[in-house]
Amino acid sequence: MHSIRMMTIADHDAVVRLMKETPGVMFRDADSQESTARYLQRNPGLSFVCEVDGQLVGCIMCGHDGRRGYLQHLIVLPAHRRKGIANALVESCVDELEKLGIFKSHVDVMKTNTLAAAYWESQGWKLRSDIDRFSLVRSGAANA
Numbered sequence: 617m618h619s620i621r622m623m624t625i626a627d628h629d630a631v632v633r634l635m636k637e638t639p640g641v642m643f644r645d646a647d648s649q650e651s652t653a654r655y656l657q658r659n660p661g662l663s664f665v666c667e668v669d670g671q672l673v674g675c676i677m678c679g680h681d682g683r684r685g686y687l688q689h690l691i692v693l694p695a696h697r698r699k700g701i702a703n704a705l706v707e708s709c710v711d712e713l714e715k716l717g718i719f720k721s722h723v724d725v726m727k728t729n730t731l732a733a734a735y736w737e738s739q740g741w742k743l744r745s746d747i748d749r750f751s752l753v754r755s756g757a758a759n760a
């Protein structure tokens with residue numbers, strides 16, 4: 617039986633392990649302990665982990681800008697997939713966002729991550745073809 621609970625900074629190492637072990641998920645400097653602590657502090661109660669028998673088997677991070685929610689790092693260990701864990705994690709985020717008055721959320725998916733795309737699409741998330749994302753990286757921050 618799995619249980620979902622709020623993510624804290626104490627989960628950082630385990631979440632990084634999940635990220636590094638999962639094809640399709642990028643690990644960036646922005647995922648450092650310091651940046652993650654800042655993220656969780658700015659977005660309290662919006663990121664979650666899933667445990668089975670005390671082992672962390674899934675995670676999701678979520679923030680907002682006051683208008684829209686932004687989900688990232690949805691990961692479930694292969695052995696625990698197709699048991700509804702991702703859906704429970706996503707639901708926890710969108711429920712909390714709704715309590716804050718935020719009813720629309722976005723998620724970025726690498727174009728090569730067809731598995732993730734299939735998941736989001738199957739759950740009713742609409743692939744945007746009307747938007748291109750432009751990003752700026754300040755010089756000297758190659759892995760930002």
Ligand SMILES: CC(C)(COP(=O)(O)OP(=O)(O)OC[C@H]1O[C@@H](n2cnc3c(N)ncnc32)[C@H](O)[C@@H]1OP(=O)(O)O)[C@@H](O)C(=O)NCCC(=O)NCCS
Pocket residue numbers: 638639640641689690691692693696697698699700701702703704723724725726729731732734735738739
């Ligand atoms: C995508 C991922 C998070 C799904 O996790 P999960 O716990 O297996 O998903 P759930 O069990 O909640 O799936 C619920 C429903 O979503 C759909 N779904 C799940 N995985 C799917 C897949 N690979 N392809 C198509 N639909 C999928 C199914 O309809 C499923 O219901 P069903 O099992 O009754 O058919 C997991 O495969 C994963 O960690 N992938 C690697 C990490 C990743 O790419 N994350 C996304 C970054 S944006």
